[in-house]
Amino acid sequence: MKKFLTVAAIGAVLALSGCGKSDDTAAAPAGTVKREAGNWKTDIKLVKFEMPGVPDNVKDQMSKQLAAAGGTEQCLTQEQADKEDIAGALSKGYGEACTWNKNQIGDGKIDVAGTCTQGAQKVELALAGTLGGKKTDVLVTSKGKSPMGGGDMEMEMQVTSTNIGPCKS
Numbered sequence: 001m002k003k004f005l006t007v008a009a010i011g012a013v014l015a016l017s018g019c020g021k022s023d024d025t026a027a028a029p030a031g032t033v034k035r036e037a038g039n040w041k042t043d044i045k046l047v048k049f050e051m052p053g054v055p056d057n058v059k060d061q062m063s064k065q066l067a068a069a070g071g072t073e074q075c076l077t078q079e080q081a082d083k084e085d086i087a088g089a090l091s092k093g094y095g096e097a098c099t100w101n102k103n104q105i106g107d108g109k110i111d112v113a114g115t116c117t118q119g120a121q122k123v124e125l126a127l128a129g130t131l132g133g134k135k136t137d138v139l140v141t142s143k144g145k146s147p148m149g150g151g152d153m154e155m156e157m158q159v160t161s162t163n164i165g166p167c168k169s
Contacts, residue, residue: 033133035081035134035136036081036133036163037080037081038167039073039074039076039164040075040162040164041161042073042074042159042161043070043160044067045157045160046062046067046157047139048156049154051151051154052146054146073164098114098116098125099115101113108132109130109131110130110138112126113125123144124142124144126139126141134162134163135160135162135163136160137158139156139159140156140157141154141156143155
C-alpha cells in the first residue's frame with residue numbers, strides 16, 4: 001500500500017506545487033494561464049479511497065492526514081510565476097517514472113493522464129481541472145492494483161489552491 005500511495009502522491013505533489021516549476025524561461029504556449037505571484041493556500045480533500053482489505057479506520061486516518069497536509073501556504077514570487085511552466089514540468093519532472101498519453105494544458109484547463117511506475121507498482125494517474133491566475137482546482141485520480149490481495153484500488157484527491165494575497169514577510 002505504501003508504494004501505491006507514494007506513486008499516487010506524485011499527482012498530489014504536482015497539483016500542490018501548482019503543477020510544478022521549471023527553470024526554463026521560455027514563453028508560455030498560447031492559451032496557457034500563469035498563476036499570479038502572491039501567497040497561495042492549498043487545501044486537499046480525499047474524495048474517494050477504495051482499496052480491498054483496508055480497514056475503515058486506516059481509510060479514516062489517511063483522510064485525516066491528507067486534510068492536515070492541506071491548509072498549507074506557499075509564497076510564489078513574481079520571478080517564480082514568470083518561470084512557471086506546467087507542461088514542461090509534467091514532461092520532465094518525473095523522468096522515466098511517468099509516461100503521459102494525454103497531455104492537454106491550456107486555456108485555463110488541465111487534462112493529463114498517464115502511467116507512473118515505482119518499483120513493481122504501476123499506477124494510472126490523471127489530473128483534470130482548472131488553472132487560473134488566482135485559483136487552481138485539480139482532481140487527482142490514481143488507479144492500480146492493491147499490494148494487499150491484488151484487487152483494484154482507486155484514490156481521488158481534490159487539490160485546490162487559492163491566491164490569498166501578497167506574500168507574508
